[in-house]
Amino acid sequence: MLDRLNAQLVRLQTQPFYRGRLPERVASEAEFAQRVPLMSRADLSAEMARPGFGAFAPHVPAVRINLSPMGNALVPVMQSAADLRAMEAACARHLDACGIGPGDVCMVTFGYHLFVAGLFYQSQMEARGVACIPHGPGETERAADVARRCGMTVLAGNPSHALKLIEAGCPVPRVFFAGGEAFTGNEALYARVRAAMPDTLLIDSFSLSECLPVARTFPGGSGVHLFDELLYAEVIDPDSGLPVAEGERGELVLTHLQKELQPLVRYRTGDLTVMQRAAPIHGRTVSLPRVVFGRVDSMVKVKGVKLYPSELKAVLLGIDGAKQLRLVISHKVSGGDHVALQVEGNLDADGLGQLAARFKRQTLISADVIEAVEQLDGSDAVIDQRSTQPS
Incomplete structure (x- = not known):
């Protein structure tokens, strides 16, 4: 991980937002936390509001622009072609772990309009040779009928909506990707989904529009496991800004390791979580065992x-x-x-x-x-x- 952090520090020496703010290299992750300043959503939002996106003006063409609500604004989140390929490669390793590939049919019931989830799931599935039904949310009866007629095997969407789909006659998927609401952290909802899909591989996920993807359930693991080829994660005390000990509650901080457009370094997500390291699960050792369970607010x-x-x-x-x-x-x-x-x-x-x-x-x-x-x-x-x- 230290090599990846240092490689990113080298790449960002000439990036306008970070020029003069970052060391050229660090000797440890502790030094990284000491010498690299934290960045807030307000910092990102303010820069993106400047003409041409300010210091985050794209130096290579953007091929996808989603919008993310931040305060009273919708902030553009840009992806280059290389950014999309990196996300698809990371997700491909997860799909492989879940046994998903050519021959599967995925129905995506996340939203598509402006926001990121629907197209994000569609593109990663298609890149892996999975047939995709871009249905979007709502229209439960129609969605259940389409899933039956098209032989859906993988479902991606909101857990509460997934339960309505099953009640409407939608086939029980072999794999279900949950998002949009607390899932493994909501014991009652998780139990209802498990009862409706007793033999289904249930996948919980956590992502931000500006950091995508962050972590997912991996078969055999506990909690959600970090996509550490894309991100470096820390947990800090929201009050002092200092790192907390492993297993302690705090604010999740993320650093992009290879993103071309809008690279974020020590980005304060505002999400409360706990992080732990464990034996490798499909090569991953960092997890958020309770995902996120609140926002940093008036402590x-x-x-x-x-x-x-x-x-x-x-x-x-x-x-x-x-x-x-x-x-x-x-x-x-x-x-x-x-x-x-x-x-x-x-x-x-x-x-x-x-x-x-x-x-x-x-x-x-x-x-x-x-x-x-x-x-x-x-x-x-x-x-x-x-x-x-x-x-």
């Missing part, structure tokens, strides 16, 4: 642990009857933080116990009190009363 420190309000949505996934979760933090009379969980919904004692256990597993914080309420007032996920209490 609060509770019982000495950093907590991000968006994590609370991940806690609720798969718990029937739970609609909204709120954390109320106050001071204990004896000192320290008092943590109360309020959940909107009709949960019995078992459901509340499951929620408390999930909250502790996700955040490493034990709740002092947990209660179900008929309706929560307002939309705040976290209410911190400590500043209004005497210390």
